[in-house]
Amino acid sequence: MLTWINENAKWVIAIFAVGIALGLLAMDRTPEQSHQYPIGRVDGVEIPYAEFNNRVNRITETNYRGQNLSDEQRAQLRNNIFQSFVQQELLKAQFDENALYASVAEMKAELKNNPDVVRRLVGEEAQQRVYAIQANSASEQEAAQNVQTFIQTLPKFLLDTAFDKAAFDAWLETPAAYEWLNMQNYEQELKTMTIPLHQLQIFVTANAHPTSLESQWNVNNRLVSQDVEVAFTSANDFQVDPASVDSLKVNAYFDAHQDSFFVTKDQVRLAYAYLPIQPTAKDEEEIRKYAMTVYYQVKDSNSTSSFEEMAKVASEDVGTAANGGLLGDYTARGTWVKEFEDVAFALDSGAISEPVRTKFGYHIIQSLGKMKDSTGTEKVKAAHILFSVTASPETIDSLEKILAGIKSAVEESDSSFIDAAAARKVPVRETAWLGRDDEIQEVGFVGGLSAFAFVNKERPDLAEGKVSGALKNNDFVIVVNRIETLEAGKRNIGPYYEQIKRNLLLQESKDAAAHYLNSVAEKVKAVELVTDSATGSAKADTSVEKVTIEKATASFDGFVPGIGYSNPTLFRILSQQKVGEWGEPVVTNDGAAMVKILNRSVPDTTAAKTALTEDLANTWRFGYAMLFNEYVQNLEKAANVESNLDLYYRE
Incomplete structure (x- = not known):
């Protein structure tokens, strides 16, 4: 029906050729004999390319079917999957080292405790078998009979509207339960990963017992509060000459802190x-000609293709093409770019415009109606076909x-x-x-x-x-x-040279800020903050040049302007400084600050006990997961990982 497109579509032959090239790249068989090399190694253990490629294809088919992934998205997907193989091999090594294996009792318990997973897996495979039966039957009648016969063999819990747990448990005790391929794969996953992983988590976190003393410390840090005045100045106001930090200073800092600059990856x-x-003038003209060709096609009363059908096959606006180019409901002025909007509002209902150039490309616009709302605002309903102006x-x-x-x-x-x-x-x-x-x-x-x-x-x-x-x-x-x-x-200064220099320059700026704040400390102490009658809170004061003075309520785990959120500097000030006195200026992450603690309050006993109970519970709930995640991350950091992704995927 749309054979004319084959003669007129922009860059169609070139795009087809590029598509073939990209397809070959996606096949990723770059070097001859590359199949003999693993996709990677983890502490000398090879990761077979075939297993990796199967997982990539399976995840792509399951999660991204019908999506046109970019090269960057494909590369990121492969990197993520490679990382999953690395973690898998590291964990397997830990299972073997610690003799962690799944027992029959544990396997049965996992299966019985996860009926939703089992029902989904068996249901998916049953559906696949139904499709196979239909495909292999000689007629629709035969297919219906064969499908009905197959359904009669399915386990009862899979067919009942109300789930029967007893029937499910009884089915798990029969050999028939393990004739399903998905069940065999699930069993293998439980046996080789899920259950040993749970056992390893228990071992790793066995000695991590939250104590009431630790939780009491956390609660006090969070609930004990101080009303403070804080005066702070920014390092940005004390920029130093970049030449003040030369290569000698940078190299000296590196030599003194070499262990902080270990190169962790190539x-x-x-x-x-x-x-x-960028598109040339010739490219622009070719695209305009193609847009005109499509315009004449949709305007042709003898054409078998409607505007909606043409938008679905020709428009490059991925957000509207599937809906025939429809740009939502009735729309007022101010939503679309002016060039598009002027034409859309000028069209009569049902009319189609010639291609209109905007920053997005060429648009063929169809008016689908006009109206005025209750306020008299004119609105238009429109659809478009977009042709992006790209380099040929x-x-x-x-x-x-x-x-x-x-x-x-x-x-x-x-x-x-x-x-x-x-x-x-x-x-x-x-x-x-x-x-x-x-x-x-x-x-x-x-x-x-x-x-x-x-x-x-x-x-x-x-x-x-x-x-x-x-x-x-x-x-x-x-x-x-x-x-x-x-x-x-x-240990090499190269990757870190600019970072060290920036840090040294920043430190000089912060030191200058602290020196300045110390020089105006008496002026700061003399400032009396004024209360805003509208809000009842103190107004910030900037009467001392380059210094801001504010009131704040602070806790060890809270935020204080000029000092930051829950950091060692804040902790030292709040824990060591006397109430009613201004402290000395201190260097902060952003510059310098000095603080006066106005008063300190502690929580009542009931609130403290409630917070203590919650903190203990949260430590049990989340602390172990965080500890185990850190354990796995450390395994990865210590492992010798070799990647051959660039051997197979060179696009």
């Missing part, structure tokens, strides 16, 4: 030449050709990367230190960056050379040159 610093992907494959190819010239000049003519880029008037930037999954901040996610930046240890022969091939996302095409690499396990 890192690389890159130079990249980049060209923005031809335009992108021309950009890639320019960048390919840089690669050739560096690798074949021994030119420097910067000189080769300059000769082609292509700008070059350098990145900060990047880890394997990090993005170039100014560019965003670019498929293939990690595969080039980090040479795979299994297949170093796959390294592309000094300069990458053209890499791209929706906004840029780039080529990349490695400047410096750094292996995990080293």
Whole structure:
């Protein structure tokens, strides 16, 4: 019916070719013989590629069916699944080391205590068997008979409206319960992961017993409150000359604190030449012509395609295409961009506009009616077909050709990367230190960056050379040159140099703020805060230059302006300072502050007892989960994890 689209759709042939290329990338069989390598290793234990790929496909089919995931989303999904395999292998090692195995009694208890899970699993498999019966039957009548016969064999608890727990428990005692493939898989999951994991949680948290003394401490910190006056000044008002922190100071700080700058993962610093992907005038004209073609089609009274049908197949507005381009209900002015709005309100009901250019692209607009509401406001109901103005494959190819010239000049003519880029008037930037999954901040996610930046240890022969091939996302095409690499396990100032310098500059600013606050301390102490008659609270005072003075109610776990939320500085002030006196200026996270405690109050006995009971209960409820999560995170930090994701997935 819409065969004409094959002749007129924008970039249709190019998009089809790109689709094939992306499909091949998605198959991820990059290097020959790559199937013999695991997808990764955890402390020397291999993670088979086949198992990883099966899980990726299963999760994609289950959770993202029908969705067009971007390269970035696919990469993130694979990273998350790889992480789940890492955790799985680490936990299995702990199960074996501690001889944690599921007993028959534990298996039966889990099955009996989770009837909803069992019903869902068996129900899903039963539905799949029904589909298979229907597909393999010679006629509808035969299919109906076969399905009915199959239903008679299903367990009673699966068919009854009201769940019969006794019938369910009895079914679990029969061999028939374990003939279901989903039940076998669930049993295996319980046996190899769920039950041993629960046992490990018990072992790890066995010595973690919350005491009333600890809870009493927490309650006192939370409920004991002080009314205070606080005077604070910001480090931002005391900026120091960046030259005051030179490389000698930075290196000296690093040398004195080397253990704080351990490199936990492989890192690389890159130079990249980049060209923005922007549509040319020719691209714009081609898209306008395509929009006009669609316009003539929907305006043609002899066409078999309605506006709604055309919107579903041609519109690039993913939010409205499925609904035939409908833009909600009747809409007043001020909702749409002006160019669109002017045309939509000018159309007669049922009329269709020629393509209208806005910042979003070209729109073909159909008016579906006008009305005035009770206030006399004119409203329009409209639908549209959107054609985004994007760079054509031809335009992108021309950009890639320019960048390919840089690669050739560096690798074949021994030119420097910067000189080769300059000769082609292509700008070059350098990145900060990047880890394997990090993005170039100014560019965003670019498929293939990690595969080039980090040479795979299994297949170093796959390294592309000094300069990458053209890499791209929706906004840029780039080529990349490695400047410096750094292996995990080293102590190196490189990744931390700028961070150390910023921290030292900030510390100098905070020290200057504290020195200034000390110099005006007597002026601060002389200020009397004025009460706002409307609110009954004290107004903030800024009569002392660069200083703000406020009243606040503070607790050890609370927030105080200029000092922050629940930090050691706040604790020292509130626990050590006398009531009724101003304390000395202290350096804070944001600058400097000085505090006067006006009064201190303690909770009544009933409130304290209630809070104590709640704190103990919360520690039991949440403390163990947090402790076990920390345990697993520490296992991951200590593990030797090797990833071959970039060997199989190089897009």
